[in-house]
Amino acid sequence: MHPLGKSRTRVVAGVLAVLPLTALGLTDPASAATTITVASDGSGNYTTIQAAIAAAPSGAYINIKPGTYRGQVSIPASKPSITLQGTTGTSTDVVITGNTPASTAGTAGSATVLNMAKNTTVKGVTIANTYDRHDSQALALYAGGDRQVYRNVRLLGYQDTFLSWGGTGSSQVRQYVYKSYIEGAVDFIYGNGALVIDSTTIRSLDRASSNNGYITAAATNSSNRYGILITRSTLLSSAAARSVALGRCWHAGGAADAIGQVLVRDSTLGAHIRQAGAWQDMGGFSWKTCRFSEYNNTGSGASTGTGDRPQISSATAANYTSQKYLAGSDGWNPVQ
Structure with missing residues (x-):
């Protein structure tokens, strides 16, 4: 001052x-913005995150004190530029949790956090959906707004933990996830957005099966060059060796133009990653109809050259950086 x-x-x-x-x-500008405090014990302005969002103007900072907050948190498109942040900076201190499957509430209704607003930031919190059966989707996070940043967050689920979705057609939203933790078993990072997951731990749950699931399910529109990028990250699991696929080809709704794009680069891959069958078919569509590749990965799960593990060249990799995925037409660059 x-x-x-x-x-x-x-x-x-x-x-x-x-x-x-x-x-x-x-x-x-941050000091001039409205700041609202949420505390489950009544020591803040509101006891629920949803009440704080309802009261918040665009650009508000919502500080969340330690505690467990149950029920869906919805940030509508009419509330852009909001920041949700745990007050301690330790993501395990603030837990936003639900237990709703899509089979009863629909995809959006199952999401513990439904974020449809642009220019939002979420940091220092855990977002969990504890419905852990394989009979339904059950989202922790539905990210449906453009230019969203998630930093130091924990996303916990089982099937379809994290959806990046810009609607049907070529419309695309962009999200950047940094220094976070994502956990699930089946298609738990999926959608058609331009999604960068950077410097993050990605844990595949052990289903005690020879098929321990799929990390990604991309439905990138064929007109969009970029889909899901996993970079500078660690993929790990206690599941059996070579029992987890990097992803499968999701033609959402059977759309022929959903030609998913996924690149895993500069990351450490555990022994749970398949050699043969690292990329899987889905819904009658061959994985070869999608755009799946890797670059410069290490670890016991990195390609040995014996399976179907397409690799890109260093020249190609130069055009598939975090900045390229997120730039869009406005040059957005939140990359750390």
Whole structure:
């Protein structure tokens, strides 16, 4: 803060004037934004996150004190530029949790957090859907808005944990996930958005089976160059060796133009990743109809060259960076 507090002196026509810093353009935009505190124990402005969102103007900061918050949190498209953040910076301290399957509530209704707003940031929280049976989708996070950032978050689910979805057709949303943790078993990172998962731990759950599931299910529209990028990350599991696929080809609704794109690069892959069958067919569509590849991975699950593991060249990789995935037409670059 300036030594004069929230004002600065100026001599105008021989008169000492005191002007607010806002008049001089010196205030921090974050400090000028509305800040709302949520605390389940009643020590904040609201006891529920949803009540805080309902009251928040665009651009508000919603600080969430430690606790467990049950029930769906919905950020509508009419509430852009909101930040949700745990107050301690430790994601396990703030848990947003639900137990709703899509079989009873639909895909969006099952999501513990339904975020349809653009320019939002979520950090320092856990988002969980504890419905852990294989008979239904049960989303932790439905990310349906453009230019969303998730930092230091934990996303916990079983089937379809994290959906990045921009609607049908070529419309595409962009999301950036950084230094986070994502857990699931079946298609648990999926959708048609331009999604970058950077410096994140991705854990496949052990289904005690020779088929321990699929990490991704991309439905990228054929007109969009970029889909899901996993980079600088760690893929791990306690599941049996070579029992988890990197992904499968999801033609959402049977759409012929859903030509999924996934690249796993510069990451450490555990022994649970398949060699043969790392990429799988889905719904009668061959994985070869999609755009699946890897680059510069290490670890015991990295390609040995004996399975169907397409690799790209360094020249191609230069055009498949985090920045390229997220730039769009406006040059958005949240990459850390």
